[in-house]
Amino acid sequence: MKKTAFLILILTACEFRIDDSEAKESLESIEIQFGDLTVDMRNIHYAYLDQGHDTMLVFIHGSPGSWSAFIDFFKADSLLNRFDMISIDRPGFGKSDFGIAEPSMEVQAYQINEVLKLFPKKQMVLIGHSLGGPVAARMTMDFPEEYLGMILVAPSIDPEMEEDEWYRKVIDTKLGAFFTPKEFEVSNDEILPLQKELEEMMPMWTHIKIPTIVIQGTEDSLVPKENAAFAKQMLPDSLLDVYLLEGVNHFIPWTHPEEIIKAIHIIVDGRSYYP
Template identity: 40%
Template structure:
């Protein structure tokens, strides 16, 4: 009888955990998204220039960005977030009026995050960088410095390799750029299994699914490092 009670309690506890995990993943804080109007208001409260949201579309895919400033004579600093995340991860930089005196600012929602086809995984660095390149092509006169954090690091590196005319410098902050240093994906593959994947919050699911094939993507990128002829800073 005691064993049966113990089994029932254990089963009930597991069911409660699964329910809380599922419900928690549907709450706003787990979506790694932001309210565009609220973000713009917060930036303006710092005395910043007017932030402008925009989107670009290609092959059925949509990418969203936020730009501050429209001065072709100044450089353009482009911020690319990690995984999971969204462009509001750079809110403090986007609100920095000293920075915006010296450069226009542009922040990107990477594919699958924020408002760039949220919840739809795009694991190819080539495709991700191509979508960002499409945005940068709208600002041909400006020198472009790309800043990428974590997963944003290999994305901007791939972009610089594939579109050298669009990039004048890279700043990579704690980037995932070494295939040898990537950890084992065993637990990530378990997380990608049917029921668990379905229960996982969309942003975390996309994060998991884009990191699983990352090692192979990085191995290709390492072979192309020699193509870079621009300043690269790794922090």
């Protein structure tokens, strides 16, 4: 991830978590529910909407973040009419043992997959933003028969694009952690080993057998657009569509949600992203 000054300025202005009761109130008549599952002594919190549809959308947030990063998608009529939805607090964020990081992509993928087993009759489409992207990818690598399709939004998937940023080692000290907001400390703990995690995933890209769409902004200063090119190297054209948003930054779920919604319908309907 790049442009550290920009990262700090932007993210410190963001509200990473909202209370579940506040979220429920903001959704008004939408009957969102909340759940917790203990997986290997770790609590995983999630918000979901089960209306009896056959297909469930699975939203996986970035770093830092929480399930509520995708709350506006729960309000979208074009999704409500066709899909059930679930958004996960990844380990260490939100109400999923907040403050205790889980740096392993394999473990995160397993824990989220265990939550999804609570909905055994659903077809699942994964939507991962930023660091949620490699988590989603690892889920499809480890459980290739479980998912209908995958959408990676500004995903951190190319190990060569992970820079050795000086300030992360500072945060990783006792003094640095003392002055760092907990969300950033957890984020730091999972980003420091990310390059190695991504390198370990390299030979596993051949395990992915489902339609995949990558949506990437050309002006993303946090996750370089070269990550989209990496996806082209790792997945065959028959499975992958890449859509570059000209002049768009990293925060696509908030600035261009319609592009993600479009991709969801394309994945489910079995069409190419563009003719």
